Amino acid sequence: MSSSIRDREDVLRKEYDADGVAENYAGPRWEGTQHARRTHRLEHTAVKHFLEASGPLSVVLDLPCGTGRFGRLLKLHSPKVLQMDQSAAMLGKVSGPRGQAAVSKIPLASDSVDVAFSFRLLHHFRESFQRSEALAELARVSRRWVIGTYFDRDSFQALRHRMRGKKRNRFPQSKQSFHNEAELAGLKVVEESYVARGVSEQVVVLLEKTECSQGVFEVIKKTETSSVECRNLADGCSVFVKRYTFPKMLRRLEAAFRHTWRGPSRAEREFFNLQRLREAGIPTVRPLSFWVKRDSLGFVRDSWVATEAHDSPDLEAYLHSGRKPSKNFIQALEESVAEISNAGVLYRGLLARNVLVTDEGPVWLDPAKAVFAKQSQSITSANEKEFRKELWRLGLA
Numbered sequence: 001m002s003s004s005i006r007d008r009e010d011v012l013r014k015e016y017d018a019d020g021v022a023e024n025y026a027g028p029r030w031e032g033t034q035h036a037r038r039t040h041r042l043e044h045t046a047v048k049h050f051l052e053a054s055g056p057l058s059v060v061l062d063l064p065c066g067t068g069r070f071g072r073l074l075k076l077h078s079p080k081v082l083q084m085d086q087s088a089a090m091l092g093k094v095s096g097p098r099g100q101a102a103v104s105k106i107p108l109a110s111d112s113v114d115v116a117f118s119f120r121l122l123h124h125f126r127e128s129f130q131r132s133e134a135l136a137e138l139a140r141v142s143r144r145w146v147i148g149t150y151f152d153r154d155s156f157q158a159l160r161h162r163m164r165g166k167k168r169n170r171f172p173q174s175k176q177s178f179h180n181e182a183e184l185a186g187l188k189v190v191e192e193s194y195v196a197r198g199v200s201e202q203v204v205v206l207l208e209k210t211e212c213s214q215g216v217f218e219v220i221k222k223t224e225t226s227s228v229e230c231r232n233l234a235d236g237c238s239v240f241v242k243r244y245t246f247p248k249m250l251r252r253l254e255a256a257f258r259h260t261w262r263g264p265s266r267a268e269r270e271f272f273n274l275q276r277l278r279e280a281g282i283p284t285v286r287p288l289s290f291w292v293k294r295d296s297l298g299f300v301r302d303s304w305v306a307t308e309a310h311d312s313p314d315l316e317a318y319l320h321s322g323r324k325p326s327k328n329f330i331q332a333l334e335e336s337v338a339e340i341s342n343a344g345v346l347y348r349g350l351l352a353r354n355v356l357v358t359d360e361g362p363v364w365l366d367p368a369k370a371v372f373a374k375q376s377q378s379i380t381s382a383n384e385k386e387f388r389k390e391l392w393r394l395g396l397a
């Protein structure tokens with residue numbers, strides 16, 4: 001007869017609370033052999049990629065945290081990390097705040113973390129319904145992302161175990177069954193990463209909720225290779241995330257022609273240009289973080305830049321809604337363009353869609369193409385020419 005998730009949890013609690021298990025896990029288990037150290041390193045690489053791909057993050061749940069093996073990495077990606085495990089002995093090895101909890105009943109409100117991270121847990125459950133239940137509970141507390149793992153039954157390692165015929169209390173499964181269980185739990189698989197494809201059982205998975213609660217994020221714009229989202233993170237902050245993805249080689253080559261192969265990606269340029277403009281006293285949205293992933297040839301595959309979110313509309317949207325900017329605003333805009341030129345910045349994007357209409361005056365965004373040089377007449381006239389053309393187009397000149 002199949003046991004409930006609670007029954008299985010009781011067995012696992014005893015297993016991990018047993019004498020010496022936590023000591024072994026905190027030391028020899030991951031440091032004792034070259035193979036263990038290599039697996040530990042490869043697992044960290046996969047987790048790092050998924051934390052970056054789902055970022056920016058404000059609160060992450062690590063359940064089960066075990067002896068805190070991923071604590072340092074998680075803290076590098078999120079200011080707040082909640083570490084939980086049902087074994088008191090394992091928690092005893094964790095530094096910093098931690099709580100005792102089982103995956104079947106996580107003592108957190110729904111939508112309270114940005115990522116629910118659950119490493120090396122699901123293969124402890126034999127039954128499909130137990131795994132779906134665990135995934136559903138992780139999905140409940142997460143606003144959008146779950147990072148999980150399962151053991152792939154079609155790997156060499158799993159096959160070797162089967163051939164040896166020994167009874168095992170770790171349960172590999174097929175990729176399809178994992179996908180079905182995720183779907184049942186209201187999650188879809190975004191990306192899978194094999195620790196050693198075909199050889200190791202361990203598969204690390206980034207999952208996204210199929211239906212997020214209202215207000216978690218809003219897609220502002222989406223094209224084949226880019227998207228803009230306003231995200232409301234678990235700590236209450238709102239951020240704008242611009243993402244540039246090039247899954248196809250042709251698109252990566254196109255991006256490379258725009259100088260991203262050897263040079264910085266668009267997300268990176270936008271981040272640092274915003275910083276430099278602000279240092280020069282030009283009002284812009286505040287840059288928060290960026291991330292770039294390149295393929296083995298150095299072409300940009302995926303990237304994002306996050307900035308603080310503003311409620312104010314851009315000038316283009318402002319005009320479309322039938323409003324007209326005040327004379328003071330237009331004057332402040334002209335002065336701002338002069339300041340940009342005085343700072344030696346060729347903006348290459350002085351457009352209505354790149355300036356917010358705020359009570360404090362114009363606030364610039366998207367300076368990805370801006371070039372920084374010494375102040376010169378040619379920069380001043382190029383900025384003015386572009387800006388005048390835009391004012392004419394909008395009937396504001």
Ligand SMILES: C[S@@+](CC[C@H](N)C(=O)[O-])C[C@H]1O[C@@H](n2cnc3c(N)ncnc32)[C@H](O)[C@@H]1O
Nearest residue numbers: 012016064065066069086087090102103119120
């Ligand atoms: C293999 S360790 C993984 C720990 C950590 N994620 C890592 O990769 O180092 C499994 C952990 O899961 C915990 N655990 C097992 N079943 C659990 C459950 N139902 N709820 C919470 N924690 C559980 C155990 O106490 C143990 O610390």
